[in-house]
Amino acid sequence: MTSAPHPPRMVGDGRRDANAALVLRTVLDHGPVARSAVARLSGLSPAAVSRQATDLTGLGLLRELPDLAEGGAVGRPQIPVDLNLGALGGPVAGGVHLGVPASTLALVDLRGRVLARRLVRHDGLAPDRLPAVLTGELRAFLGQHTGTRPLLGVGAALGGWVDPASGTVVRHDALGWRRRPLAAELADGLGGVPVRTDNHARAIAQSEILFGRPAARRSLVHLFVGNVVDAALGVAGVVHQGPGSAAGDVAHLPVPDSTVPCPCGRSGCLEATAANPAVAVTALRRGIVPEADAFLVVDAAAAGDRRADRLLRERARAVGRAVALLLDVVNPDLVVVTEHASLLNPEYLEEIRGAAIDLSHVCDDAERIVSPHAGAAVLPVAAGTVLLNPLFRAPLRTVREIRGESGTD
Numbered sequence: 540m541t542s543a544p545h546p547p548r549m550v551g552d553g554r555r556d557a558n559a560a561l562v563l564r565t566v567l568d569h570g571p572v573a574r575s576a577v578a579r580l581s582g583l584s585p586a587a588v589s590r591q592a593t594d595l596t597g598l599g600l601l602r603e604l605p606d607l608a609e610g611g612a613v614g615r616p617q618i619p620v621d622l623n624l625g626a627l628g629g630p631v632a633g634g635v636h637l638g639v640p641a642s643t644l645a646l647v648d649l650r651g652r653v654l655a656r657r658l659v660r661h662d663g664l665a666p667d668r669l670p671a672v673l674t675g676e677l678r679a680f681l682g683q684h685t686g687t688r689p690l691l692g693v694g695a696a697l698g699g700w701v702d703p704a705s706g707t708v709v710r711h712d713a714l715g716w717r718r719r720p721l722a723a724e725l726a727d728g729l730g731g732v733p734v735r736t737d738n739h740a741r742a743i744a745q746s747e748i749l750f751g752r753p754a755a756r757r758s759l760v761h762l763f764v765g766n767v768v769d770a771a772l773g774v775a776g777v778v779h780q781g782p783g784s785a786a787g788d789v790a791h792l793p794v795p796d797s798t799v800p801c802p803c804g805r806s807g808c809l810e811a812t813a814a815n816p817a818v819a820v821t822a823l824r825r826g827i828v829p830e831a832d833a834f835l836v837v838d839a840a841a842a843g844d845r846r847a848d849r850l851l852r853e854r855a856r857a858v859g860r861a862v863a864l865l866l867d868v869v870n871p872d873l874v875v876v877t878e879h880a881s882l883l884n885p886e887y888l889e890e891i892r893g894a895a896i897d898l899s900h901v902c903d904d905a906e907r908i909v910s911p912h913a914g915a916a917v918l919p920v921a922a923g924t925v926l927l928n929p930l931f932r933a934p935l936r937t938v939r940e941i942r943g944e945s946g947t948d
Contacts (some may be wrong), residue, residue: 549644555591556935558583561900562591563600563622563934567650567749571604572619577620592620598938599623599630599689599929600649608765622649625688633681634691634922635673635725636739639713639766644680645919651927653752655684656919666714670721674728681729692733695725696742696918698767702784703737703925709783712768733941735925738801739763740787740877741778741923743911744771745928747875748778750920751912758871762789764858764878766812772869795860795898813857815879822850829858837880851880855887859894866895866902882915 565581566572572580578588595601602623623629625648634645640662646655659676661669681690697914699711706722709716726734729810737745744761761771770789772779779786790810791803801811811817815833822828828835839847862874874895881887892905911917932938 554658556933558587559591559595559934562588563595564931566601566620566622567931571607572621573617573619575617585731595934596620596623598934600934600938602627602629624648624650624652625654628688630689630691631685632691632926633677633685633924634919634924634926635693635695636918636922637669637673637695637697637721638918641699642669642921643919644673644677645651645923646681646684647920647923647927649927651913651920651924652748653916653919653923655680656916658913666716669714670719670724671728674725677725678729690732691930692735692926693725693729694742694922694927695721695734695736696739696922696925697721697736698739698763698765698769699787700788701736701738701741703735703741703780706734706736708736709785733926735929737925738771738784738787739767739918739921740769740771741780743877743917744773744778744875744927746917746921746924747873747912748773748776748929749924749931751875752873752909754872755875758869759873759875760865760869760871761856761875762862762865764813764815764854764876766815768814770865772871789861789865792861792864794857795863797857797860809857810859813854813861818850818854822847825850834879837883840880842881851887851935852890854878855881855890856894859891860898862891862895862908863898863902866899866907870901872907875911876908877911877917882910882917885910 561581562577565577574588574694578585581825590861592601600623601620604619604621608618610803627632631646631648634647636643640658641658642903644657645653647653657680667799700709702709708716708721709717710717722734722736726732740763747755747759756776759773763769768790769787771787792809794807794809794812797807799812800806818836819831819833822836823831825846827839827885836847838849881891888910892908895908896903913920
């Protein structure tokens with residue numbers, strides 16, 4: 540991993556939390572690591588690192604590893620520190636990805652690693668009942684898997700227009716939600732457990748920045764292709780939200796050569812061409828599957844059905860043509876594509892890459908187009924990241940908020 544970037548010098552109340560965040564992020568990147576190495580890598584003084592490491596250990600976010608101390612040198616032994624991981628009794632974060640027609644529950648540790656997960660199907664459930672049903676499932680899931688480990692809270696990720704500052708789903712067309720206070724509903728149902736929400740494309744982008752490839756911290760575009768299609772842009776470690784947190788709506792991005800009609804009245808829009816419902820309807824019409832289900836198409840291709848494979852390659856090339864447009868507009872270090880078939884079979888990622896490189900005017904490096912670092916666990920990791928991202932940005936303040944404490948740095 541690369542060294543943590545040196546932040547601008549701060550004064551006043553923000554300095555302590557900024558330094559704590561820098562120490563925590565350096566340990567995330569390099570741990571287990573001695574305090575002297577943290578100072579060298581972060582640019583902080585040894586005294587500042589020692590203070591922040593003591594504070595973070597007291598909060599339960601770091602732990603000392605005396606068994607790994609280097610002996611034989613002059614002076615006190617260097618005792619490494621590392622994140623206090625959930626597998627060893629450290630804090631954990633809950634996560635829920637609200638999907639259509641199923642949702643995923645998860646428990647993740649401070650490195651974004653999934654400790655437990657569960658799929659909850661809710662086909663046919665009235666959308667207005669979904670938060671209450673998921674809250675009940677979450678209570679049981681967390682009660683079963685958290686044990687004595689401190690629960691930091693729950694992150695919730697979903698498609699559509701989500702305002703993370705207010706915890707509101709501004710618009711989710713598939714669920715018919717408008718101005719739904721999802722974070723408050725889930726928190727109330729969980730007995731006051733802190734809940735944060737965000738759009739799933741932004742959540743995946745942030746998980747790449749926190750836990751994924753170093754290039755993601757410089758710049759990335761994330762394209763999500765599932766039952767809905769949306770995107771996210773990250774620059775210098777920050778995921779762009781835009782006014783009203785409305786950034787990322789690429790459903791109507793034009794796909795070159797596509798003539799598929801869209802409900803908006805135009806043709807060739809990305810969501811109408813490549814989203815799961817479009818693939819499922821085409822597969823049913825071609826007799827590939829007995830019902831309109833995109834996951835059955837992926838299963839059929841994996842079982843050797845050439846028609847299913849051909850349809851998924853068509854979808855991959857359509858996605859690749861859209862990626863070419865994003866490359867030319869933004870020219871990021873990475874384009875991360877979340878698309879189910881390419882997560883399971885790298886041949887479909889190669890189709891996406893090929894179409895993108897053929898059409899892009901600025902990119903001739905196919906390796907800049909990647910699948911998420913978490914692979915098939917991308918959605919539960921992203922959901923947990925919605926909760927963990929604020930922790931890594933401002934650990935002292937965030938832990939105080941979780942504990943209901945007040946005060947300044």
